[in-house]
Amino acid sequence: MLLIVAAGGGFKQTLVDSGIGGLVAEWVRGSGLSVLLLAWLVAVLIRLATGSATVATVTASGILAPLVPTLDTGQTSLLVLAIGAGSLFFSHVNDAGFWLVKEYFGLSVGQNLRTWSVMETVISVTGLVLVLGLSAVMGPML
Numbered sequence: 001m002l003l004i005v006a007a008g009g010g011f012k013q014t015l016v017d018s019g020i021g022g023l024v025a026e027w028v029r030g031s032g033l034s035v036l037l038l039a040w041l042v043a044v045l046i047r048l049a050t051g052s053a054t055v056a057t058v059t060a061s062g063i064l065a066p067l068v069p070t071l072d073t074g075q076t077s078l079l080v081l082a083i084g085a086g087s088l089f090f091s092h093v094n095d096a097g098f099w100l101v102k103e104y105f106g107l108s109v110g111q112n113l114r115t116w117s118v119m120e121t122v123i124s125v126t127g128l129v130l131v132l133g134l135s136a137v138m139g140p141m142l
Contacts, residue, residue, distance in 0.1 A: 011055060012062030025066035035071070036082040036135055039064050040128045043086025051094030056087035074138050078131050085127025091120040 015021065028038055042063055047056035060083045068076055091098045092113065102112040 039082040040086035044089040053087040089124040
């Protein structure tokens with residue numbers, strides 16, 4: 001567990017040092033895209049690429065950190081929730097949790113994809129919808 005978190009932190013720092021976070025922040029300011037939707041999408045893409053929710057959370061947080069000073073406390077909290085929801089999206093064969101659940105319940109890969117992976121995706125999308133709903137109640141972001 002410690003190595004996974006450390007690797008995620010290292011990957012995040014590499015992206016931060018490369019300046020990608022600042023580029024993303026500037027791009028979001030110039031676009032009409034919701035910061036919450038972007039945060040969710042970044043976490044989803046990292047989750048799908050790496051298979052780790054922890055790495056997706058840490059890395060997406062590092063990429064989107066330059067946006068935080070432009071947000072109030074409530075909006076920052078919603079940003080954190082959007083990243084967390086995105087990090088759960090579609091657990092599949094490059095995720096250690098996928099194999100843990102598969103073996104624990106004695107499922108085939110196909111069965112696990114149809115149950116565990118779909119459940120994780122539903123949780124992720126539901127989380128995004130709830131975060132966007134809260135954002136609508138709280139007011140627009142950026």
